[in-house]
Amino acid sequence: MPNVGRYIENILPTDSNFFVDNDIQKNLEHIVELILNVFDATACSIIANSPHGQIELYQYGSKIAISTEALNSEVFNESIIEGNSKSTSNTPLNVNSKMRRVISLIILPSNLKLGWLIFERKSESAFTEKDKTILATIQKNIVNQLLQLNFIFKKEKDAELHSMISELxxxxxxxxxxxxxxxxxxxxxxxxxxxxxxxxxxxxxxxxxxxxxxxxxxxxxxxxxxxxxxxxxxxxxxxxxxxxxxxxxxxxxxxxxxxxxxxxxxxxxIAEKENLISKLQKANSELDEFTSIASHDLKSPLNAIKRLLEWISDDCKDLLPEEHLENFQLVINRTNRMQVLLEDLLSYSRVDRCDSTRSDLSLENVYLEIAECLEIPETVTVHINANDKLLNIPVVPFKTVILNLISNAIKHNDKELGVIHVSLRPSHHYYLIEITDNGPGIDPKYFSLIFKLFQTLRSRDDVEGSGIGLCVAKKLIINYGGKIEVASDGKLGSTFTIFWPKI
The missing domain is CATH 3.30.450.20 (PAS domain)
Incomplete structure (x- = not known):
């Protein structure tokens, strides 16, 4: 006998390869016995409509040979056929007897064709309406039995799955x-x-x-x-x-x-998590200690070196040859650069401890407050296009980001007339801000490099800077759940796009 359960699984899917086959077979056997008794049948077959072909789920008595065309009928079908010489121990047949064959479609509640109930009876009388009603009730019982067993199986598998999840x-x-x-x-x-x-x-x-x-x-x-x-x-x-x-x-x-x-x-x-937190706290403590040392023990001697160099340069400017004075000035410039680098490094280390107080500000007001720190040349024009729309933002971090990006655009602009546009674009989830310049642009192969610490694309002798501004900007933006993107063809300027999350 074929695996009825697995066939039923194809019709009514479950998540397992196991089904209660013995229970299904027993129920089908009882249903067939009922048909034999009620309709005086000599043979009965229940055929399933499998996607892989027709499968005989249960058969009693003589083998019922039936064509595929006969099974294709979508309606109740009964016909007179000739008897055959085969018999079972319970049902002897005469060679010349007439039989009435009944083919009835079994339909699931979802209108899916489950299969056919086929049987042969001794009576040549046509089915009455009462017979059809009884047959429909039996067929409904077949469907209900299979659905109930499948429901029970699913509940058992769900309970087993939940238990397994809990135990694992x-x-x-x-x-x-x-x-x-x-x-x-x-x-x-x-x-x-x-x-x-x-x-x-x-x-x-x-x-x-x-x-x-x-x-x-x-x-x-x-x-x-x-x-x-x-x-x-x-x-x-x-x-x-x-x-x-x-x-x-x-x-x-x-x-x-x-x-x-x-x-x-x-x-x-969470012992592992607590250990990690402890390590991070220790690392932050060590970073704070380094910041304190850097701000005092490094800055003080650096300032002293710078002053000494300047005094020597002033005292000896009439005594030393021109090339020696130029070398002195180079040393002083390097000292200034180191001082800027140290200040920027300290700023970067304090990014995570930046004041996060939020306020409603317009992009125009943000620019006006940072403009004094930008040292904008007369040859550079900055345009703000934000329609006076208010942004609810953490003020200090946001100003730092805008300051660094505009400063970067000014510093690297190589045009006689530099133009920078700062625009607020419509967006549902973000304050979307674009900073576009008409500078030399950035080759796309350097897009990932420009946001790294201490990275510059031009010599510091050409453009003063520590290479930390974009890195600070990106770190602040990411800390507040946003992102920054850059677009450029490497020739006609660059556009930096800030995605700053709204509340």
């Missing part, structure tokens, strides 16, 4: 009732107890296994979850099996179909 979960998962007694615990939770104590988990509160303070804290969080719907806490636990762990515990209230309340608890071991 590395978190501690448990469910408590309204009396704070555990009604379910996954293996990870159970294994945190010694084996001799694991039979005291289900049906117990388990607080007796902890110190009084810890037990009181557990129950307090349970009550919060039951009263308010949810509780979250981070705690250090000494587990009953001796383990010391740091966990983040979330307890959430839910109710079953009868309205009874339960608490779902999930404890996640």
């Amino acid at each position: 979960n590395r978190d501690f998962v448990f469910i408590k009732d309204e009396n704070f007694k555990i009604v379910y615990a996954n293996d990870v939770f159970k294994n945190s107890y010694p084996k001799e104590m694991q039979n005291k988990i289900i049906g117990f509160t388990t607080i007796e296994h902890y110190e009084e303070d810890a037990a009181t804290a557990f129950l307090a969080q349970d009550k919060i979850a039951l009263d308010c719907g949810i509780s979250k806490t981070v705690e250090n636990l000494a587990m009953p099996n001796g383990m010391q762990i740091t966990v983040e515990t979330i307890k959430q209230r839910f109710e079953d179909k009868s309205g009874k309340h339960y608490i779902l608890g999930v404890c996640r071991d």
Whole structure:
């Protein structure tokens, strides 16, 4: 007999290769017995309409030979046929007997053609309306049996899948009732107890296994979850099996179909996360220490060196040859460059600690406030196109970004008349700001390079700068959930586009 269950799975898909074949076969057998008795049939066959062809799911009595054309009929069909010499032990046949063959389509509620019910009866009388009603009821029973079995199977597989997910979960998962007694615990939770104590988990509160303070804290969080719907806490636990762990515990209230309340608890071991946070805090502390050293121990001697060089240059300008004076000036310039580099490096290290106070400002006002710091040459014109629209932004970080981008456009512009356009474009989720210049442009192969620390595309002897401005701008934008893009053909200027998230 073919695997009926797997055929049914093709018609009513499930996620497994297993089905209750024996139960289906038994039900089909009972249905066929009913047909034999009610309609005085001598042979009966149930044929399935598989995508791979016709499959005989169940057959009783003489083999019923039937053409594909006969099965293609979409209506109830009955016809007179000649009997044959084959017989079963229960049903002897005469060679010249007449038989009435009935072919009835089996349709699922979704109007999908499940197959056919075919049987042969001794009576030559045509089917009455009563016979057709009885047959329709039997066919409906076939469909209901298969649908019910498939529904049961799906529920079992869902329950099995949920259980598997819970058991494979590395978190501690448990469910408590309204009396704070555990009604379910996954293996990870159970294994945190010694084996001799694991039979005291289900049906117990388990607080007796902890110190009084810890037990009181557990129950307090349970009550919060039951009263308010949810509780979250981070705690250090000494587990009953001796383990010391740091966990983040979330307890959430839910109710079953009868309205009874339960608490779902999930404890996640966050020791690794806490260690990482500790390392980051240490790294930040060391960075703060470096910043302090750099701001005092490096800047002070650097300023002293610069002053000494300037004094020597002034004292000896009439004594030294011209080329020596030029060398002195180069050293002073390098000192100035190092001072700028140090200041920019300190600014970069403090980016994450920038004041994040938000305010409503227009792009025009932002530009007016930073214009004094830009030292804009008379040969450069900056146009602001924002229609006085207000931006709700963290003021200091945003001003720093705009300052660095406009400063970069001014610094690298090689035209006799430089033009910079700052525009606010419509966007649903972002403040979309474009800064376009008519400078030399940027070769696309350098797009990723320009945002790296201390990277410049031109010699610092040609253009003064530390190569940190774009890096600072990008870091600030990313810190606030945005992004920055650059577009250029390397010849006709560049466009930097800022995507700054709205609230």
